Amino acid sequence: MFDFFAYFGKFYYLCTVKAQIMAIGNVTPDSFYAASRLQSEQALIAWARTAIEQGADILDIGGCSTRPGSTPLDEEVEWARLEPALAALRQELPHAPLSLDTFRPEIARRALEQFGTMIINDISGGCEAMYEVVRRFRVPYIWTLRGNLRLPERHPELADIDLILDPGFGFIGSTEADYVCMREMDSLLTYGRPILVGVSRKSMVWRPLALTPDTCLSATQALHLYALEHGAAILRVHDVAEAKQTISLYERIANCKL
Numbered sequence: 001m002f003d004f005f006a007y008f009g010k011f012y013y014l015c016t017v018k019a020q021i022m023a024i025g026n027v028t029p030d031s032f033y034a035a036s037r038l039q040s041e042q043a044l045i046a047w048a049r050t051a052i053e054q055g056a057d058i059l060d061i062g063g064c065s066t067r068p069g070s071t072p073l074d075e076e077v078e079w080a081r082l083e084p085a086l087a088a089l090r091q092e093l094p095h096a097p098l099s100l101d102t103f104r105p106e107i108a109r110r111a112l113e114q115f116g117t118m119i120i121n122d123i124s125g126g127c128e129a130m131y132e133v134v135r136r137f138r139v140p141y142i143w144t145l146r147g148n149l150r151l152p153e154r155h156p157e158l159a160d161i162d163l164i165l166d167p168g169f170g171f172i173g174s175t176e177a178d179y180v181c182m183r184e185m186d187s188l189l190t191y192g193r194p195i196l197v198g199v200s201r202k203s204m205v206w207r208p209l210a211l212t213p214d215t216c217l218s219a220t221q222a223l224h225l226y227a228l229e230h231g232a233a234i235l236r237v238h239d240v241a242e243a244k245q246t247i248s249l250y251e252r253i254a255n256c257k258l
Contacts, residue, residue, distance in 0.1 A: 019250070020058065020234045021056045023059050023237060023240050027044065027061065030065045032202075045093070054240040059099065061082065062102070063078045072103075082102075086098070099121045099142070100119065100120055101121045102122065105127070105129040108134070117138075120141050121166075125168075140162040146168040147181045150187075169198060175204045182199075195232050198236035201214075201220055205219045206219065221243070224246045224247075228247065228250045
């Protein structure tokens with residue numbers, strides 16, 4: 001079993017010296033980007049192996065689509081998708097760092113009890129029940145701020161949790177609001193927590209350019225570069241190899257010397 005306590009003991013240090021890549025994998029039939037849908041154990045493991053080979057640092061697994069306008073499925077259906085997926089990953093890739101994309105505290109609790117430590121990636125904005133779960137299991141928690149970049153200072157109950165701050169692109173309310181948030185996201189640096197940016201192939205990327213989720217890879221990388229320049233420590237992506245290239249060139253710019 002992967003020693004997450006050892007890994008995340010140095011996680012915050014790693015995020016200060018090298019941007020991390022979180023690869024998106026969905027065991028759902030209805031995620032907005034079809035290529036991320038992993039509908040068999042074979043497909044899941046093949047995706048995970050490829051993502052790691054291409055440079056992914058974390059594998060983010062979701063069992064319930066949260067695309068805008070979607071209706072969340074029943075909790076037991078979500079767990080029925082996630083349980084075999086997490087079991088397969090722990091069996092085949094026991095050293096792979098995992099993140100669980102769920103907004104349900106009970107799903108997070110089951111996963112942590114059954115499969116060990118992993119990041120909890122909660123797009124809901126948080127609730128006391130979820131805080132209790134991540135505090136109990138002492139796991140990193142991705143807190144989605146949904147555009148409210150001044151929120152952390154008003155939540156002392158989160159002071160003892162290993163927070164990763166996600167501005168919440170795609171959940172803010174409009175494309176214009178997403179871009180205002182991106183322009184101001186570096187204000188989160190004052191909180192001293194890693195910042196995660198998830199814009200990969202989202203409508204804020206393709207809609208202004210009259211593209212589609214399938215045709216906006218280059219535009220996604222443009223926003224990834226901007227995010228890195230403004231404090232992103234983790235990129236949550238569909239396309240690991242391309243994100244790795246973007247990070248490599250950004251680091252070359254940042255570290256070059258005459």
